[in-house]
Amino acid sequence: MSDILIHTEASVCTVTLARLDKKNSLTSSMYGELAQALRAAQHSADVRVLVLQGSETVFCAGNDIDDFIQNPPDSLEASVFQFLNALLEFPKPLLAGVCGPAVGVGTTMLFHCDLVYAGDNAVFSMPFVNLGICPEAASSLLVPSVMGYQRAAQALLLGEPFMAEAALEVGLVNQILPPTELNAFVQRQAAKLANKPLKSVLETKRLLRGHHLPVLQKRMREEAQLLAHMLKEPAAKEALQAFKEKRKPNFAGL
Ligand code: COA
Secondary structure, three states: OOOEEEEEEOOEEEEEEOOHHHOOOEOHHHHHHHHHHHHHHHHOOOOOEEEEEOOOOOOEOOEOHHHHHHOOOOOOOOHHHHHHHHHHOOOOOEEEEEOOEEEOHHHHHHHHOOEEEEEOOOEEEOOOHHHOOOOOOOHHHHHHHHHOHHHHHHHHOOOOOEEHHHHHHHOOOOEEEOHHHHHHHHHHHHHHHHOOOHHHHHHHHHHHHHHHHHHHHHHHHHHHHHHHHHOOOHHHHHHHHHHHOOOOOOOOOO
16 A cells, blocks of 8 residues: 555545654655645646645654665655655645644645644654755745744754744644644635635635745755755765664764
8 A cells, every 4th residue: 555645525635644654754756656646636627725644643754764865866856856846836725734743844845835734742843954964845945934034043953843832833834723633624624725716716826925936946956956965975874874773873073
């Protein structure tokens, strides 16, 4: 069975991350499936809204660390960048339901969503520096623009996690709910949008976001090239190996 479940009903396409034994971390093949699902939903007349969700205990633990070591993304064609581009360019409403940890891309993908709902157990983190790498998904532009510079520096330089309440306060999250109620609530919000006049919804999203697109595409490319390069360097190698060996990384001299 695939680790990505896709279900379309009443014009709402729901994409569920379902690799619970590895905390919904994403491999290159999962990114490929996600990219395909988004592009298919973008072009399908049967889809008016897309929902991204995990389970009640975990949203997404970021990039699969083993896969980062074995299949590091080394060009803009890599499936992770295909997914991020599909997300950035998705013209229909994107909703996310987040419970439990949302690490790395698990958090950065949310900055591309139009509405984000969190369980009260949600924990967001972007520990790129702790992994010897750099931000992705245009998060180096989007995080400060949503959260303000100092809070972005705390999240991106120190890599400090923040909870649902803080995410609500900074404007990353629209509403907090009990985890057991979250996915059903998100479906109700999606259904509301699916029943609104499509052209009004699409044009409003385009007007809200469209003018930022070229700038974000450019930043995403810059970040992707840097990330591909940094993954081959000693700091990232040490951090990724340390995660595998369940120990603290040693960055002395790096
Ligand atoms: N890549 C690969 N495997 C991962 C993973 C990842 N990003 N995140 C979790 N896993 C695996 C663990 O290695 C563990 O596998 P095992 O049972 O074979 O030992 C399993 O998922 C459960 O993870 P565990 O750490 O025991 O769960 P937890 O509830 O204590 O913590 C997280 C959950 C998400 C907070 C923690 O796993 C974590 O920090 N993961 C790494 C996140 C990360 O750095 N991602 C990269 C961002 S770019």
